[in-house]
Amino acid sequence: MTPKRKKRLSIILGLVFGTALIVGLVMFSLSENINLFYSTSQIAQGEAPVGARIRAGGMVVDGSIKRSTDSLKVQFAITDYEHQVIVEFTGILPDLFREGQGIIAQGKMDAQGIFQADEVLAKHDENYMPPEIAESMKQKQESVK
Amino acid sequence: MIPEIGEFALIIALLLSVVLAVVPMYGATTANEMWMSYARPLAMGQFLFVIVSFICLGYAFAQDDFSVVYVAQHSNSQMPIQFKLSAIWGGHEGSLLLWALILCGWTFAVSRFSKALPLDMLARVLSVMGIIATGFISFLLITSSPFERYLPRFPADGADLNPLLQDFGLIVHPPMLYMGYVGFSVAFAFAIAALLSGRMDAAWARWSRPWTNVAWAFLGLGITLGSWWAYYELGWGGWWFWDPVENASLMPWLVGTALVHSLAVTEKRGVFKSWTLLLAIFAFSLSLLGTFLVRSGVLTSVHAFASDPERGFFILMLLAITMGGSLTLYAFKAPSVKSESSFSWLSREVLLLVNNVFLTVMAVTVLLGTLYPLLIDALGQGKISVGPPYFNAVFVPIMGTMAIAMGVSVAVRWRETSTETVLKTLWLPAVISLLMGLIFPFVYGSGFDMRVFLGISVSLWIISTVVSEFIGKFRNAQTLSSRLSQLSMSYYGMMLAHIGVAVTAIGITLVSTYSEERDMRMAKGDSVELAGYQFTFQGTQVVKGANYMADQATIEVTEDGQSVVTLHPEKRRYNVKRNMMTEADIDAGLFRDLYVALGEPLNEGEAWAVRVHYKPYVRWLWLGGILMALGGLLTAADKRYRKSSRKQESVHA
Numbered sequence: 001m002t003p004k005r006k007k008r009l010s011i012i013l014g015l016v017f018g019t020a021l022i023v024g025l026v027m028f029s030l031s032e033n034i035n036l037f038y039s040t041s042q043i044a045q046g047e048a049p050v051g052a053r054i055r056a057g058g059m060v061v062d063g064s065i066k067r068s069t070d071s072l073k074v075q076f077a078i079t080d081y082e083h084q085v086i087v088e089f090t091g092i093l094p095d096l097f098r099e100g101q102g103i104i105a106q107g108k109m110d111a112q113g114i115f116q117a118d119e120v121l122a123k124h125d126e127n128y129m130p131p132e133i134a135e136s137m138k139q140k141q142e143s144v145k
Numbered sequence: 146m147i148p149e150i151g152e153f154a155l156i157i158a159l160l161l162s163v164v165l166a167v168v169p170m171y172g173a174t175t176a177n178e179m180w181m182s183y184a185r186p187l188a189m190g191q192f193l194f195v196i197v198s199f200i201c202l203g204y205a206f207a208q209d210d211f212s213v214v215y216v217a218q219h220s221n222s223q224m225p226i227q228f229k230l231s232a233i234w235g236g237h238e239g240s241l242l243l244w245a246l247i248l249c250g251w252t253f254a255v256s257r258f259s260k261a262l263p264l265d266m267l268a269r270v271l272s273v274m275g276i277i278a279t280g281f282i283s284f285l286l287i288t289s290s291p292f293e294r295y296l297p298r299f300p301a302d303g304a305d306l307n308p309l310l311q312d313f314g315l316i317v318h319p320p321m322l323y324m325g326y327v328g329f330s331v332a333f334a335f336a337i338a339a340l341l342s343g344r345m346d347a348a349w350a351r352w353s354r355p356w357t358n359v360a361w362a363f364l365g366l367g368i369t370l371g372s373w374w375a376y377y378e379l380g381w382g383g384w385w386f387w388d389p390v391e392n393a394s395l396m397p398w399l400v401g402t403a404l405v406h407s408l409a410v411t412e413k414r415g416v417f418k419s420w421t422l423l424l425a426i427f428a429f430s431l432s433l434l435g436t437f438l439v440r441s442g443v444l445t446s447v448h449a450f451a452s453d454p455e456r457g458f459f460i461l462m463l464l465a466i467t468m469g470g471s472l473t474l475y476a477f478k479a480p481s482v483k484s485e486s487s488f489s490w491l492s493r494e495v496l497l498l499v500n501n502v503f504l505t506v507m508a509v510t511v512l513l514g515t516l517y518p519l520l521i522d523a524l525g526q527g528k529i530s531v532g533p534p535y536f537n538a539v540f541v542p543i544m545g546t547m548a549i550a551m552g553v554s555v556a557v558r559w560r561e562t563s564t565e566t567v568l569k570t571l572w573l574p575a576v577i578s579l580l581m582g583l584i585f586p587f588v589y590g591s592g593f594d595m596r597v598f599l600g601i602s603v604s605l606w607i608i609s610t611v612v613s614e615f616i617g618k619f620r621n622a623q624t625l626s627s628r629l630s631q632l633s634m635s636y637y638g639m640m641l642a643h644i645g646v647a648v649t650a651i652g653i654t655l656v657s658t659y660s661e662e663r664d665m666r667m668a669k670g671d672s673v674e675l676a677g678y679q680f681t682f683q684g685t686q687v688v689k690g691a692n693y694m695a696d697q698a699t700i701e702v703t704e705d706g707q708s709v710v711t712l713h714p715e716k717r718r719y720n721v722k723r724n725m726m727t728e729a730d731i732d733a734g735l736f737r738d739l740y741v742a743l744g745e746p747l748n749e750g751e752a753w754a755v756r757v758h759y760k761p762y763v764r765w766l767w768l769g770g771i772l773m774a775l776g777g778l779l780t781a782a783d784k785r786y787r788k789s790s791r792k793q794e795s796v797h798a
Binding site for chain 2: 007018022025026028029030032033034035036037055067069070071072090091092093095096106
């Protein structure tokens with residue numbers, strides 16, 4: 001091989017290895033870190049895997065918020081107006097968390113069918129409904145019709 | 146009346162931009178000097194009329210003209226005047242007007258400060274910017290005019306601005322960010338003009354480089370400000386969330402960083418020309434994509450304004466036309482580009498190429514993570530979100546590897562460097578940074594920590610290579626001052642920016658490893674210890690602000706019995722929409738921040754949920770961002786860009 005071709009070959013090999021490495025890294029990280037969204041109906045029907053990190057969304061049910069008196073533990077129910085799911089969370093809830101507000105929680109289902117959230121997201125807009133919730137409710141309405 | 150004048154001025158600006166898009170361009174193709182010379186006055190007229198329009202909107206805000214829909218939705222008579230004015234860009238329509246204003250401002254600046262540019266080149270550049278302005282101003286007028294009225298019945302008072310946005314951060318963050326986003330349109334216009342005229346030589350890179358550096362610096366500042374704002378305003382001490390909209394600003398910054406480096410190679414050595422052109426196209430396309438992501442509401446994000454499919458579609462079309470048109474042009478013209486010189490394996494050219502590859506790969510991985518949920522949704526595979534762990538897992542290793550190359554790159558020369566020279570300059574910095582990285586976690590923390598070791602070593606490696614290279618410059622100098630003045634501004638800029646990267650990296654490493662955080666239930670008199678500081682809750686009192694009421698807590702902080710600071714975090718309730726808002730209080734310091742935020746009242750206000758943070762070195766994050774931006778500006782201020790073209794040519798001849 002001429003030196004020029006050698007140089008070209010090593011460039012190509014380098015690129016191929018580099019690309020393979022990065023694609024591998026990206027694919028691996030993606031597969032580890034994707035959070036699927038489940039509606040409360042899907043969860044209530046047992047479609048959500050136990051122990052896997054997922055997102056759940058729904059409207060906070062009126063009168064369902066129960067606080068512990070000596071810690072920051074809080075329990076509430078979310079609904080898509082069809083099925084309810086109970087969520088448990090320890091920590092400070094976002095400013096716009098309130099009854100009737102659409103929220104998204106991230107966490108895992110435990111064996112008792114309670115959603116153990118490690119993060120609760122509410123939008124800073126009282127009319128806002130997360131698109132995931134809006135859509136899952138729209139589907140509900142259509143299927144009712 | 147005033148809002149109608151604003152709308153009318155915008156229509157005139159649109160007409161001027163259409164003329165600017167057509168006439169000078171046609172003049173440049175037919176070598177008609179008179180037609181080309183229309184470019185400058187048109188750029189000025191377009192800018193003037195958009196200013197008029199902007200002032201009209203500002204006047205409507207200042208006068209509480211709630212018959213204007215946009216004002217009624219984003220302002221309120223109780224709001225302090227500075228927030229009424231910054232509310233101009235607090236929503237979709239007004240922020241687009243700011244976009245247009247800044248675009249026309251850049252166009253005007255190019256027409257003013259490019260005396261060295263040949264007339265046909267200037268005409269083409271300004272025409273391309275006129276095309277962009279045409280697209281955006283018609284977008285404004287057709288889908289999102291901020292001057293629409295509620296007639297005949299309009300509300301007595303406005304609906305108020307989102308309390309999160311009633312803050313100094315909102316006054317400065319969007320204009321800075323837009324200066325950067327839109328600034329890349331200049332680099333884009335230069336690239337298109339070069340492709341059209343077929344003049345893709347080193348001179349082109351020299352013209353385009355200062356503009357690109359300034360735009361890049363502003364974008365960096367905008368991102369830095371956004372991160373700082375999120376940190377103190379969102380109330381939970383995070384400084385980067387990998388939110389789609391943050392990613393939308395990070396991607397053009399990454400590609401812009403690659404572009405800034407690639408332009409340097411093209412200017413100095415006349416190589417990588419077609420690659421540089423491609424980067425210029427992508428940097429601006431990603432800015433447009435960012436605008437699309439923010440404005441269309443396709444992604445769940447803290448930034449998404451009210452979503453409107455029509456608007457999203459319009460921007461998507463603009464993006465498609467921009468990318469499609471420029472890439473087609475590129476495909477036809479780029480193969481004729483020739484490199485002017487050669488280089489060997491160990492040369493600055495190759496290392497800058499490595500830098501470019503890394504930065505582009507990073508931008509692509511961020512793009513992938515951001516768009517993946519959209520893709521999966523479009524394929525009907527379910528609703529997913531890609532979490533921060535993905536971004537961290539991919540971004541950090543690539544960034545770390547690139548940092549190693551950064552250190553090497555300052556030690557090698559253009560064209561060729563012998564391996565011995567490189568090893569001779571680099572062995573000492575390598576040993577020092579590895580040793581310090583090894584010692585640091587023992588001295589600062591409680592024991593060895595791999596992340597800290599890697600983060601600190603890599604950061605110190607960047608700093609020490611820059612410093613040793615700088616000292617090396619003086620080895621053969623007669624006097625210190627003569628040598629100092631011989632070094633160019635762009636050299637100082639490069640050093641400053643590289644040190645900025647290291648400073649940010651140190652901040653990220655330490656704040657993500659040694660931060661401490663506690664969410665507590667606290668009644669009056671309760672106290673908690675965190676990182677050696679004693680936080681004591683002294684109860685709350687009600688305070689009244691301009692347009693809100695707040696529960697203000699008093700929290701005493703002591704260290705070893707010595708008083709450090711008294712913090713007053715607030716829980717605000719805004720009068721108009723009854724919005725709750727957490728206002729954190731921070732004791733900022735170069736080496737640590739103490740951060741306190743109120744959660745909600747518990748048991749009818751007898752106790753409060755309180756969040757306490759200890760954030761070491763968090764300021765370094767933003768300090769590094771500022772240094773990088775300063776570096777970019779310093780490079781653009783280099784005196785070689787201010788020489789007239791005639792002088793430059795005689796020097797080269």
